[in-house]
Amino acid sequence: xxxxxxxxxxxxxxxxxxxxxxxxxxxxxxxxxxxxxxxxxxxxxxxxxxxxxxxxxxxxxxxx
Amino acid sequence: xxxxxxxxxxxxxxxxxxxxxxxxxxxxxxxxxxxxxxxxxxxxxxxxxxxxxxxxxxxxxxxxxxxxxxxxxxxxxxxxxxxxxxxxxxxxxxxxxxxxxxxxxxxxxxxxxxxxxxxxxxxxxxxxxxxxxxxxxxxxxxxxxxxxxxxxxxxxxxxxxxxxxxxxxxxxxxxxxxxxxxxxxxxxxxxxxxxxxxxxxxxxxxxxxxxxxxxxxxxxxxxxxxxxxxxxxxxxxxxxxxxxxxxxxxxxxxxxxxxxxxxxxxxxxxxxxxxxxxxxxxxxxxxxxxxxxxxxxxxxxxxxxxxxxxxxxxxxxxxxxxxxxxxxxxxxxxxxxxxxxxxxxxxxxxxxxxxxxxxxxxxxxxxxxxxxxxxxxxxxxxxxxxxxxxxxxxxxxxxxxxxxxxxxxxxxxxxxxxxxxxxxxxxxxxxxxxxxxxxxxxxxxxxxxxxxxxxxxxxxxxxxxxxxxxxxxxxxxxxxxxxxxxxxxxxxxxxxxxxxxxxxxxxxxxxxxxxxxxxxxxxxxxxxxxxxxxxxxxxxxxxxxxxxxxxxxxxxxxxxxxxxxxxxxxxxxxxxxxxxxxxxxxxxxxxxxxxxxxxxxxxxxxxxxxxxxxxxxxxxxxxxxxxxxxxxxxxxxxxxxxxxxxxxxxxxxxxxxxxxxxxxxxxx
Numbered sequence: 001x002x003x004x005x006x007x008x009x010x011x012x013x014x015x016x017x018x019x020x021x022x023x024x025x026x027x028x029x030x031x032x033x034x035x036x037x038x039x040x041x042x043x044x045x046x047x048x049x050x051x052x053x054x055x056x057x058x059x060x061x062x063x064x
Numbered sequence: 065x066x067x068x069x070x071x072x073x074x075x076x077x078x079x080x081x082x083x084x085x086x087x088x089x090x091x092x093x094x095x096x097x098x099x100x101x102x103x104x105x106x107x108x109x110x111x112x113x114x115x116x117x118x119x120x121x122x123x124x125x126x127x128x129x130x131x132x133x134x135x136x137x138x139x140x141x142x143x144x145x146x147x148x149x150x151x152x153x154x155x156x157x158x159x160x161x162x163x164x165x166x167x168x169x170x171x172x173x174x175x176x177x178x179x180x181x182x183x184x185x186x187x188x189x190x191x192x193x194x195x196x197x198x199x200x201x202x203x204x205x206x207x208x209x210x211x212x213x214x215x216x217x218x219x220x221x222x223x224x225x226x227x228x229x230x231x232x233x234x235x236x237x238x239x240x241x242x243x244x245x246x247x248x249x250x251x252x253x254x255x256x257x258x259x260x261x262x263x264x265x266x267x268x269x270x271x272x273x274x275x276x277x278x279x280x281x282x283x284x285x286x287x288x289x290x291x292x293x294x295x296x297x298x299x300x301x302x303x304x305x306x307x308x309x310x311x312x313x314x315x316x317x318x319x320x321x322x323x324x325x326x327x328x329x330x331x332x333x334x335x336x337x338x339x340x341x342x343x344x345x346x347x348x349x350x351x352x353x354x355x356x357x358x359x360x361x362x363x364x365x366x367x368x369x370x371x372x373x374x375x376x377x378x379x380x381x382x383x384x385x386x387x388x389x390x391x392x393x394x395x396x397x398x399x400x401x402x403x404x405x406x407x408x409x410x411x412x413x414x415x416x417x418x419x420x421x422x423x424x425x426x427x428x429x430x431x432x433x434x435x436x437x438x439x440x441x442x443x444x445x446x447x448x449x450x451x452x453x454x455x456x457x458x459x460x461x462x463x464x465x466x467x468x469x470x471x472x473x474x475x476x477x478x479x480x481x482x483x484x485x486x487x488x489x490x491x492x493x494x495x496x497x498x499x500x501x502x503x504x505x506x507x508x509x510x511x512x513x514x515x516x517x518x519x520x521x522x523x524x525x526x527x528x529x530x531x532x533x534x535x536x537x538x539x540x541x542x543x544x545x546x547x548x549x550x551x552x553x554x555x556x557x558x559x560x561x562x563x564x565x566x567x568x569x570x571x572x573x574x575x576x577x578x579x580x581x582x583x584x585x586x587x588x589x590x591x592x593x594x595x596x597x598x599x600x601x602x603x604x605x606x607x608x609x610x611x612x613x614x615x616x617x618x619x620x621x622x623x624x625x626x627x628x629x630x631x632x633x634x635x636x637x638x639x640x641x642x643x644x645x646x647x648x649x650x651x652x653x654x655x656x657x658x659x660x661x662x663x664x665x666x667x668x669x670x671x672x673x674x675x676x677x678x679x680x681x682x683x684x685x686x687x688x689x690x691x692x693x694x695x696x697x698x699x700x701x702x703x704x705x706x707x708x709x710x711x712x713x714x715x716x717x718x719x720x721x722x723x724x725x726x727x728x729x730x731x732x
Contacts (some may be wrong), residue, residue, distance in 0.1 A: 047144025061427035063660035
């Protein structure tokens with residue numbers, strides 16, 4: 001469910017300009033993306049696992 | 065076994081906290097004079113029934129041909145409502161991407177899934193795009209065991225909200241069964257069971273075991289499973305089923321569950337004893353689900369799984385197939401449902417467990433000849449029946465709201481039996497003639513299911529059937545990294561067709577590389593660990609050069625241009641998660657697909673190769689060639705509907721706002 005957050009007018013204006021320039025549909029989407037990206041950073045894949053990737057694709061059948 | 069009902073009534077599922085919130089909302093609404101609206105809305109959402117069936121990989125052309133033969137009467141009825149049949153697929157048209165498009169109502173730039181596998185730009189290493197396992201931390205030692213204080217787990221990498229969350233927010237009860245790209249299931253109030261992407265107990269996407277005395281079985285090249293050679297003695301075979309490594313033990317030994325098979329002296333019959341269960345099997349007979357438990361810490365920690373066993377042969381050779389160890393829905397070792405006990409409730413209500421592996425049909429065993437066409441089709445049909453039973457159980461108790469149910473039959477059937485069906489496929493003559501109509505059998509099965517579902521719905525209810533993509537033949541494979549090497553975009557320290565994950569790449573002279581089934585990346589300075597191409601005009605020039613050359617590239621064996629479109633990430637993806645995206649998405653012409661080696665970052669010696677596998681149909685091609693289907697008992701008003709419209713359409717059936725990031729339109 002959507003919730004409101006407070007942000008200064010100047011910052012909002014700058015964010016709005018940047019969001020438009022970058023192709024976001026709204027400043028809300030831009031802000032949500034920034035927050036998601038920060039949170040995702042903490043949860044980025046911990047370790048690359050080449051063997052796991054290969055086995056999973058083999059398990060799906062897409063590769064031999 | 066006593067059966068119980070898993071009710072779909074939202075009131076019965078309401079928690080004490082939700083009840084408190086609901087009561088507060090009602091009293092506030094009454095104070096504002098809005099009670100009639102609130103009551104009317106709940107009344108509407110309770111009665112309105114919307115059923116969405118996902119028929120993975122159903123192709124509009126194949127469906128059209130079957131309808132023309134008069135062999136899909138129920139789907140034909142739905143087709144008569146509308147002139148539109150095709151549903152635009154995702155870019156690229158890979159199932160995890162496509163279903164995520166439908167779930168989010170948005171492109172991969174929003175939900176963050178661009179391919180089966182992504183790469184870490186720092187290291188050029190792959191990782192799975194849909195979920196990630198993380199290890200346990202803070203362990204304490206107890207003898208030879210180490211007990212985690214903070215257990216490990218698995219997290220969903222799909223980003224953004226699912227449309228059923230928006231429906232639940234609007235008070236619509238939702239049940240979502242086995243939708244792909246939802247493992248582990250996203251948290252929320254909907255009742256969900258995860259589908260494609262759900263691993264077996266070993267953590268992979270399905271690993272079978274074949275026990276045999278026949279040394280002619282090629283065990284060395286086996287992938288997707290393993291062969292164990294056994295030595296019968298005194299009319300019995302003793303061996304064990306492999307399980308996951310025991311992470312609670314310092315040495316992490318592989319789990320093993322022992323079993324014994326006793327041979328009948330004169331009949332083709334044997335008895336299998338497995339952890340207190342005893343089953344008699346004739347040769348050619350499948351067992352029911354058999355429970356197996358891997359004990360990690362005696363009397364304290366164990367993991368429950370289940371297998372089905374096929375006794376294939378007793379004499380002159382012994383041969384027995386054991387399915388991948390499915391997570392047991394009655395005691396899931398990993399999160400496979402919301403609420404967490406929903407899968408167990410369903411299993412109890414159905415009187416037994418159901419397959420939980422994301423793709424339970426064992427295509428690897430068929431591909432390697434461990435299962436014959438008939439054996440594969442028999443067990444695939446058994447899995448189909450289990451999952452069909454779930455659908456009709458849910459419909460029997462469906463009071464209103466949203467219900468999604470997924471079938472993978474048409475997808476895997478088309479992958480595995482295309483060469484049997486298509487006389488132009490190079491492997492056609494090698495296939496069993498009995499399997500030539502197998503693909504259409506899967507379509508006919510789903511047609512019958514559609515007919516049964518229609519009987520549950522009234523004239524005001526909605527039934528929509530959709531597929532995530534269509535299908536194309538897979539005749540020849542493109543070694544895209546070899547093409548990049550031959551054209552001096554990728555530098556290698558030495559030629560080694562076996563070298564995977566760019567272990568022989570010289571990044572100091574490489575400008576581009578390919579990984580996954582449709583992705584091509586620029587080796588960008590400041591982004592890739594050894595990047596050399598500066599972002600900006602130089603990268604832009606390179607992308608244009610690559611686009612032009614790839615479209616002109618000809619298969620030296622056939623003279624055909626294997627690539628029909630090359631898509632720019634900046635043109636097809638919104639910016640949110642574009643940092644994960646390939647710079648170019650390769651759209652292969654029907655008949656071609658990226659090779660296995662391309663997906664794994666290898667460069668074999670030849671630029672193309674014939675596809676000799678039974679996996680002979682595919683959809684990882686140009687999205688323009690493989691649209692899905694959309695059928696509905698209501699009028700489809702949109703002229704060019706697409707997967708991204710599904711979220712907004714489902715929400716509109718209940719007057720609910722779609723997720724904030726949804727970009728699709730209501731097509732009805």
